Amino acid sequence: MNSNLILQELVEIMRCDNCKAHLRPPIYYCERNINLCESCKSSSEIKVISVNQKLENIGHLLKFPCYYAKFGCKNSILWSEATLHESECPFRQFECPACSSWKGTAENLKVHIQNNHKTIILSSGYNRLSLLQNERICFIMGVGEPYMVRYNCNTDSGLFWFVLKYIGPLENAKRRHYKLILMHEDSSYNERKQVEPAVDWKVDEGTAIKIDLCVLKTKLQLKNENVIEFKIEIHCRTPLYNGSVDEDLLHDVECPVCQDYMYAPIKQCIAGHSICNYCRPKLKVCPVCKQEMSDVRNFALESICSKMYYRCMYADDGCTFASLPKDIFKHEDTCEYGLLDCPLKAFIANCTWRGKLGEMSSHTLEEHGWKF
Numbered sequence: 001m002n003s004n005l006i007l008q009e010l011v012e013i014m015r016c017d018n019c020k021a022h023l024r025p026p027i028y029y030c031e032r033n034i035n036l037c038e039s040c041k042s043s044s045e046i047k048v049i050s051v052n053q054k055l056e057n058i059g060h061l062l063k064f065p066c067y068y069a070k071f072g073c074k075n076s077i078l079w080s081e082a083t084l085h086e087s088e089c090p091f092r093q094f095e096c097p098a099c100s101s102w103k104g105t106a107e108n109l110k111v112h113i114q115n116n117h118k119t120i121i122l123s124s125g126y127n128r129l130s131l132l133q134n135e136r137i138c139f140i141m142g143v144g145e146p147y148m149v150r151y152n153c154n155t156d157s158g159l160f161w162f163v164l165k166y167i168g169p170l171e172n173a174k175r176r177h178y179k180l181i182l183m184h185e186d187s188s189y190n191e192r193k194q195v196e197p198a199v200d201w202k203v204d205e206g207t208a209i210k211i212d213l214c215v216l217k218t219k220l221q222l223k224n225e226n227v228i229e230f231k232i233e234i235h236c237r238t239p240l241y242n243g244s245v246d247e248d249l250l251h252d253v254e255c256p257v258c259q260d261y262m263y264a265p266i267k268q269c270i271a272g273h274s275i276c277n278y279c280r281p282k283l284k285v286c287p288v289c290k291q292e293m294s295d296v297r298n299f300a301l302e303s304i305c306s307k308m309y310y311r312c313m314y315a316d317d318g319c320t321f322a323s324l325p326k327d328i329f330k331h332e333d334t335c336e337y338g339l340l341d342c343p344l345k346a347f348i349a350n351c352t353w354r355g356k357l358g359e360m361s362s363h364t365l366e367e368h369g370w371k372f
């Protein structure tokens, strides 16, 4: 037998004895000579004897079909690559956050939203927001595609939180940020934030924009009004190459389909046109020359793209910091341009506090004994 066939057979054998899905570590060896996956182990009565280390050692050497194979993904991947691939897989399934009875790929979800949820797509200008309203899910169009918006005014906890999630791969979310502008008559308050990847539609209050409702009312000079206006601006980060802008180069690293900046793995057509990894599986022929697509990677371009620097999201406010995405997040959390001075600085000259709006009221209360 040819060795490839042996490997394929091995992959076939490595299934959970209960649900028949391909096994992934940890694999549980159980009584009656049964091997179970993690979820079947927790839900079944069968007694576990041990983790099947030997089977796991074999598994680490094999390439298994992607979890989304039944939806059309043709990739075979090592266990070590599975999490990354599946988070970026174009066949990954998303539930619709608005009706939750619908499921499909990110691309199809975007179409579904535009066809079925038109009434909850926000305007690109100002929208009304009631400070008495509870949790709300809606969508906003930005750079040609819908994003999920979720916010809540909780009068009990006195907190307003807001999140914006990208419908698609994590990598794309990283390269976008947004500005939320809250307004009432002549007063306004804005905050910038990184767009969140849609791991799911849940809200992690730790990464949301959080504003103390009392502080917000003071900022917007509200008396008894409870309706304000809000607007969202979504920005793609503009990359720089090693710190200096080169317009031609920026154009070369743009995917000809989605026009976003490419990242590894970048595959090409037989004539050498490069396509981003997200668009590639959706194409039968090259969108530029209509010739066949190949699986050959463009390592030179991948290397250039991996050295792309992105500007801090406060660049418009004067910040000149630029770096690789992983370092930018750390910087933005403490960027000087994103922080506010203590509101009592005019009266208490020696207060050097700078921080986020949401943390302001606890600062003034703890340090100055004054509550908004």
Ligand SMILES: [Zn+2]
Pocket: 016, 017, 018, 019, 020, 021, 036, 037, 038, 039, 040, 041
């Ligand atoms: Zn199972």
Ligand SMILES: [Zn+2]
Pocket: 066, 067, 068, 069, 073, 074, 075, 085, 086, 089, 090, 091
């Ligand atoms: Zn896949």
Ligand SMILES: [Zn+2]
Pocket: 096, 097, 098, 099, 100, 102, 112, 116, 117
């Ligand atoms: Zn829906």
Ligand SMILES: [Zn+2]
Pocket: 255, 256, 257, 258, 259, 260, 275, 276, 277, 278, 279, 280
């Ligand atoms: Zn693309």
Ligand SMILES: [Zn+2]
Pocket: 269, 270, 271, 272, 273, 286, 287, 288, 289, 290, 291
């Ligand atoms: Zn081509």
Ligand SMILES: [Zn+2]
Pocket: 312, 313, 314, 315, 319, 320, 321, 331, 332, 335, 336, 337
């Ligand atoms: Zn900055």
Ligand SMILES: [Zn+2]
Pocket: 342, 343, 344, 345, 348, 351, 352, 353, 363, 364, 367, 368
């Ligand atoms: Zn202070």
